[in-house]
Amino acid sequence: MTAPQQGVGALNDPCFELNCTEDEWCGEKNDVYGCFCNKSHHRPDPQSFDFSEVCESSSGSISLSRCQLFEAGFPADNLHLNDPNCKGTVWNGRVEFYFDNNDHICGTSILANGTHYIYENFIFGTSDSTEGPISRKGILKLNFSCVYPQTQSLSMNMEINPLESIVHKKLPAGQGRYQVRMVPYQDAEFSKPFNGSVNVELNQQMFLEVHVDGIDSRQFATVIDSCWATPENDPNHSVRWDLISGECPSPNDETVELLQNGVSTSSRFSFRMFFFTENSTKVYVHCTIHICLLAGNHCSTHCDSGSHLREGRSAEFHDSASISMGPLMMSERNQGI
Template identity: 50%
Template sequence: MFPGNNFYPTWLFIATWETMSFANNTGNATFQAVLVSNGTDASYIMLNYGQIDSTDQYWRAGYEAVDGSYSFIPETDIVRLSSTSNVQIPGRWAFQVAAPVVVTPFVPVTYAAETCSGSTGSLSLSRCQLFEAGYSVDVLHLNDQSCKGEVHNDRLVFNFDSNANMCGTTLENNATHIIFKNNVGTTDGIGVISRTGGLNIAFSCVYPLIQSISMPMAFQATGSVISKELSTEGTYQIKMIPYPDSQFMHPYSGSVTLQTNQQLYIAVEVDQFDSNQIALVLDKCWATPVDQVDYNIRWDLIINECPNPADGTVVVMQNGVSTSSRFSFRMFTFTSFNSNIYLHCQVHLCLLSSGNCAPSCNGELNRRRRSVEFYDSAAITMGF
């Protein structure tokens, strides 16, 4: 095929696809990819085409290498691949490449599935695809090489849990999100690194920093939960719960009547996160006479993470130290309105490692300014 070339191969690789079905099951194709090299300065790629049925599916014949080089066969009819050639052998297309052929297995990202829930995350990969790409189960791991995958239903699943085993997961934050990051890779040198023939799949769980929740307070106490789900992002829940006393042991339930000037205790909690890593911070809380967050008539209870100095009944009992924040105030009514009040809070998540989660009020409004902007809103309702 290449006259005058004194070529002595040292290795050969052949992959055959026999009667492979088209995506729409309207036909089949049989073909081969052949790699041959002398291991030093000369290599060849041969594509051999057998019986191929006609199809209306999009197709392209040829090869593309990991270094970006490629060669596509100039044929417009898929059936003719079996009878045409560039080396006078029907059905064979051969290409000479100057450098040795380096085979780098590739695992399509489309075969990876990721799930996130609070401080936990998982990545599952098709065991079949890993096998076809040349990766055995025992060589893959998370950043922590002791964290191997487990086989479930023909998939290899990798898990991390900040409450049990972080497995090398790193925790970061930017202006709008908290991010848990990890990688699935091969044992190659020290840590998880990307080398020729290696595998490195990075995945992350992303959560918005800021949320807004509302609790309408009427005459019946019913529990309520908001569950936030972000497309391809993580999920978590925020709860707003009323209590009758500062012990926060038994929340209100059933039919309850509150008197004006009666102290009410509120807990705002986020679940599925490690309280040693993540803190929930009350940015501001306010009440309105109607069930509308941005109603023009309002009464502020917490401003800039601290009690409103105009309301001496507000006490912030816990804020920015764990996944639960607590405050209390005395019940009131809006003049010229009915007796209902609707309570709203804007909160954000904070990394405790930053050392800047718990506010320092000292009798004055907290003057800290954040670079974060309001990112996401949600409302929960609780008749009370």
């Protein structure tokens, strides 16, 4: 029977398991078989082995060209992340590494420097697989990081009567992404979001939640810096009414209650509905928020003293965003007042 013999021959072939792609060819170097690059192989960034990185919230994936690594003397099997147990996997000629903040940390460290927060790790390997305490062979160490810049501002074009306002923050390659949502609720339990148009009575208590999706709730909290209202869908409108300033309720509006801020990925506040005297029954609400690293215990705000001054932002400050929502419509029964 020839089929089993062919299978045994394939298993004994060192090139069989390598499964080199059409852009690679199997060969031997330093007594090790691996995939070399074809002459036509595209090399956009050979100095970093065509390094590619994708960051999503508190996870990241990194891939490199397998054949370029092998030609430099580093077989894929000899490479790992900071944690030696986190080996790469080969897919379509790329050696891919992955980490996340759950069960696959892989020695990743998180840093904050006042302008960014950074997930850092590195790819490490040697040109041989010696298990001894020393080696005089070549080594490879490629540092990489997922970075969230601290200061980015954005605006959002709103629909006429949105039930939920969402801002997506998309950052360049090697940087993370997340989204900010602002939702109006009818009740203090935040269980009944408004459906349809947001039509409320004059002096009715409004409950608003600002929530950030796409970040690790065990490491980060959402902090509202400021919120204000305008009669038109323009956060820079000349007429405005401050609701929250300096991370605390505005001293000019006694109806504002800051219910939750800096303790989770959701911040909540309430105020009583009003109208602008310049012949407008619409209210648009705008907020600026930042994301704070919980490890420093400096995210929650303390406004009981009446002072709205806060210590200078430390390294726990991560990233900022702006979001708008509206209009909140005055109920028709109040418009004759």
